[in-house]
Amino acid sequence: MAKEVILTGVRSNAELTLGNLLGAILPLVRLQQQYSGEYQINAFMPDLHSITTPTNYEQLFYRTIDTLRFFEAAGLKLDDPNTLIYRQSYIPAHSELTWILDSFIYYGELSRMTQFKEKSQGQKSVSASLFNYPALMAADILLYDASYVPVGEDQRQHLELTREVAMRMNSRFGNLFVIPKAWDEQVKFNKTGVRIRSLKNPQFKMSKSISDPSGTILLLDNPKEASNKILAATTDSLGNVNYDFKNQPGISNLLQIIATIKNQPIEEIAQYWKGETSYSKLKQAAAELVESVLVEIQTNLKLFSRDEAISVLAKHEFKVRDIANMKLASVQSSVGLRLKNS
Numbered sequence: 332m333a334k335e336v337i338l339t340g341v342r343s344n345a346e347l348t349l350g351n352l353l354g355a356i357l358p359l360v361r362l363q364q365q366y367s368g369e370y371q372i373n374a375f376m377p378d379l380h381s382i383t384t385p386t387n388y389e390q391l392f393y394r395t396i397d398t399l400r401f402f403e404a405a406g407l408k409l410d411d412p413n414t415l416i417y418r419q420s421y422i423p424a425h426s427e428l429t430w431i432l433d434s435f436i437y438y439g440e441l442s443r444m445t446q447f448k449e450k451s452q453g454q455k456s457v458s459a460s461l462f463n464y465p466a467l468m469a470a471d472i473l474l475y476d477a478s479y480v481p482v483g484e485d486q487r488q489h490l491e492l493t494r495e496v497a498m499r500m501n502s503r504f505g506n507l508f509v510i511p512k513a514w515d516e517q518v519k520f521n522k523t524g525v526r527i528r529s530l531k532n533p534q535f536k537m538s539k540s541i542s543d544p545s546g547t548i549l550l551l552d553n554p555k556e557a558s559n560k561i562l563a564a565t566t567d568s569l570g571n572v573n574y575d576f577k578n579q580p581g582i583s584n585l586l587q588i589i590a591t592i593k594n595q596p597i598e599e600i601a602q603y604w605k606g607e608t609s610y611s612k613l614k615q616a617a618a619e620l621v622e623s624v625l626v627e628i629q630t631n632l633k634l635f636s637r638d639e640a641i642s643v644l645a646k647h648e649f650k651v652r653d654i655a656n657m658k659l660a661s662v663q664s665s666v667g668l669r670l671k672n673s
């Protein structure tokens with residue numbers, strides 16, 4: 332029997348942060364280490380999703396390439412025979428299947444998507460592709476018969492819509508698609524707890540967009556300066572280390588950073604530091620870890636050029652196109668666009 336597929340979309344952000352490293356990049360690297368072999372892993376870059384809202388078009392191409400380079404630098408094995416890595420726009424079947432799925436997804440369903448409502452709110456003009464975004468995402472998943480799709484809570488509704496359209500088409504046309512597992516059955520791969528916060532405003536997520544340079548560590552920051560940002564992180568005046576995001580978000584954020592880099596359960600790290608009264612010791616520990624991770628990633632990044640990254644992708648994409656086209660062909664013949672050849 333074919334291996335079950337775990338499929339994950341790797342968004343490319345303008346500039347990757349420590350939050351992206353700990354929340355998305357390392358989790359995928361560890362997923363590969365732990366599950367490759369037992370599962371087939373598809374990791375792809377949804378570049379067509381990137382243009383659903385205005386973006387920096389001049390930079391998009393290399394942003395995608397550089398995202399892959401960061402994953403490699405963080406330890407993702409690109410030559411693992413059980414991992415496929417590709418750009419969405421290089422596999423035309425994604426776009427073609429989207430159109431077909433769109434004919435089986437209802438306008439009302441897309442209108443109910445919370446992310447669409449949020450992203451379109453207050454915008455002067457909203458693209459049709461932003462509305463259609465979940466159909467493209469469904470195509471990303473269904474083309475490869477993925478069972479597991481580790482995504483954050485914000486993508487849950489899109490996953491449920493994917494299941495819905497897959498079941499709808501299966502009941503009309505026979506077993507066309509593997510139905511991805513329901514949200515609750517995905518927990519094994521859905522380690523979504525890690526949300527690194529701003530070092531200055533730890534009640535918010537660490538992100539480029541809140542534009543607080545001292546609260547955000549970029550993966551290309553000078554490692555020494557990054558370490559100084561940790562040492563200067565906002566904490567509290569309680570003078571006692573506890574893992575408690577509600578009352579001690581700054582301290583809890585540091586514990587989270589340590590746990591994620593060391594790949595240890597947060598409970599263990601929290602237990603180890605519990606009751607420590609010197610915040611500077613905790614900061615020192617986090618700062619050293621962050622500094623050494625950045626040194627390692629930046630060193631590796633230099634060893635993996637854009638040209639090499641492009642040629643690795645091209646090799647994968649050559650294979651992936653065949654896989655995707657086979658599924659597309661069976662859908663096309665089911666809906667009458669091609670003759671059935673059996």
Ligand code: TRP
Pocket residue numbers: 338339340341342377380467468471472480481482486
């Ligand atoms: N929408 C996802 C996100 O914002 C990215 C994505 C696109 C994706 N297509 C996907 C994730 C398919 C999983 C599967 O994070």
